[in-house]
Amino acid sequence: MVQYISPPLDRSFAALADATRRGIIDRLGQGDASITSLADKFEMTLTGMKKHVQVLERAGLVITQKVGRVRTCKLGERGLKAEAEWIEAHRKLFEARFEALDEIISEMKQEESDGSAS
Amino acid sequence: MDQQVSSAGGAQNRTSVERRGDRELVVTRTFNAPPSTVYKAWSQPELFQRWWLPKSVSGVSLVSCDMDVRTGGKYRLEFSAGGSDTMAFYGKYLEVVPNERIVWTNDEGEEGAVTTVTFEDQGGKTLLNFYEVYPSKEALEEALQGSAAALPEQLEQLGELLSSIGE
Numbered sequence: 001m002v003q004y005i006s007p008p009l010d011r012s013f014a015a016l017a018d019a020t021r022r023g024i025i026d027r028l029g030q031g032d033a034s035i036t037s038l039a040d041k042f043e044m045t046l047t048g049m050k051k052h053v054q055v056l057e058r059a060g061l062v063i064t065q066k067v068g069r070v071r072t073c074k075l076g077e078r079g080l081k082a083e084a085e086w087i088e089a090h091r092k093l094f095e096a097r098f099e100a101l102d103e104i105i106s107e108m109k110q111e112e113s114d115g116s117a118s
Numbered sequence: 119m120d121q122q123v124s125s126a127g128g129a130q131n132r133t134s135v136e137r138r139g140d141r142e143l144v145v146t147r148t149f150n151a152p153p154s155t156v157y158k159a160w161s162q163p164e165l166f167q168r169w170w171l172p173k174s175v176s177g178v179s180l181v182s183c184d185m186d187v188r189t190g191g192k193y194r195l196e197f198s199a200g201g202s203d204t205m206a207f208y209g210k211y212l213e214v215v216p217n218e219r220i221v222w223t224n225d226e227g228e229e230g231a232v233t234t235v236t237f238e239d240q241g242g243k244t245l246l247n248f249y250e251v252y253p254s255k256e257a258l259e260e261a262l263q264g265s266a267a268a269l270p271e272q273l274e275q276l277g278e279l280l281s282s283i284g285e
Contacts, residue, residue, distance in 0.1 A: 100168065100169035
């Protein structure tokens, strides 16, 4: 498995690799919703929607709470932080990239000055 | 163009990454060498492949690197995560001005970003600006949420794996 990003982030990105699940996150960004209303909105069976919500819940992107007979879903903290985390993952990649580039540039400068000295 | 990096700078060269507006991601950094040197490290495949995908972070290694760095030229980077599968990033150079700027497309996805890198001379140092501009707000959101920016196929497979575990 590719360790492109940190493991907790892997899990949330994986959960978000599905278009319906991204749609659910978008919808919950506008306000809490019950599983029933999500199933209606995405034209899906209750069982199907429950599975998607479970994946999101395990990734920490969604929190659910049962009140009476209704299970309500809302965005988990990770859902709100996903963008910041993505930026952070990108920053780490670019930092490592540019550190490596920096080293190569130092080598090149060294070679140039060696060349001009001889 | 709206610069956020102060030219005063300290000894530390910092990499900054920020989202700008709805469709743009910007990365900046200063290098202690003139633009001609930084450009060379960016445009010569044998140098480029030594830094573009640092293994410590990406966990992948480049298996091939073809770059025809001139306006209209193409590139194709193939890399492997250790198994037999390879993945490719490819596209076309829309504009190449040696020592100043390189603009290229990212054609592996449907709504790929157009990437621009500029090299600005700052008294013998180089201020490097790296811009990824997505075709729409939605495409950037998609990238932010992982499927376009990182490794689409692996993520899709992971997604399927997670769904199947959920059953």
